[in-house]
Amino acid sequence: MSDEHKEYDGISYKADDRMPAVFKLLLAGLLVWGVCFMGYYLFSGWSSEAEFAAKKAAQEQAIAANAAASAPQTGGAGAHKEGALADYIAAGKKEYAARCAACHGADAKGGIGPDLTAKQYKYGRSEQAVTESVANGRPGGMPGFRNDLSHEKLEGVVKYLLSL
Numbered sequence: 633m634s635d636e637h638k639e640y641d642g643i644s645y646k647a648d649d650r651m652p653a654v655f656k657l658l659l660a661g662l663l664v665w666g667v668c669f670m671g672y673y674l675f676s677g678w679s680s681e682a683e684f685a686a687k688k689a690a691q692e693q694a695i696a697a698n699a700a701a702s703a704p705q706t707g708g709a710g711a712h713k714e715g716a717l718a719d720y721i722a723a724g725k726k727e728y729a730a731r732c733a734a735c736h737g738a739d740a741k742g743g744i745g746p747d748l749t750a751k752q753y754k755y756g757r758s759e760q761a762v763t764e765s766v767a768n769g770r771p772g773g774m775p776g777f778r779n780d781l782s783h784e785k786l787e788g789v790v791k792y793l794l795s796l
Contacts, residue, residue: 721792727781
C-alpha cells in the first residue's frame with residue numbers, strides 16, 4: 633500500500649494535494665484588491681487626517697466669514713472693543729450662572745469651590761491662568777470645560793471672572 637491510497641475501515645481515501653478552484657479564485661481576487669488598495673490609498677498620498685484638516689479649515693473660514701459679515705459696523709475702533717468686551721462679559725455671566733454657580737455660588741463668593749472675587753486665585757489671576765483653569769480643570773474637583781464651551785463662551789467666562 634502506497635502513501636497516496638489509504639484504507640480505513642474498508643473505505644479507501646486518495647490524498648488530493650490540489651487547492652479547490654474556489655479558493656484559487658478567492659485568493660486571486662484578494663491579491664488584485666490588495667494591489668489596487670495599496671496603489672490608491674498608500675501611494676497616492678491620500679490621508680484621512682489631511683482630508684479632515686482641510687474640511688475643518690474650510691469650515692472655520694466659513695464661520696469666520698459669517699462672523700465678519702454679521703458683526704455690527706461701528707464708527708470708532710475703541711467703542712467697538714468696549715462693546716465687544718461688554719458682550720463677552722454678559723455672555724460669560726450667563727455661562728457662569730449655568731455652569732459655575734452651583735459650586736462657586738451665584739455671587740461667586742464661594743461654596744463648594746473657592747471664592748472667585750478674591751484678589752488672587754490659587755493658580756493665578758491672569759487671563760492665561762484662568763483660561764487654563766476653566767478649560768482643563770484643576771485637581772480637587774474642578775472639571776474642565778474645554779469640550780463643552782466654544783472658544784467665545786470660554787473667553788466670555790474668563791472675561792466675566794476677571795471683571796469680578
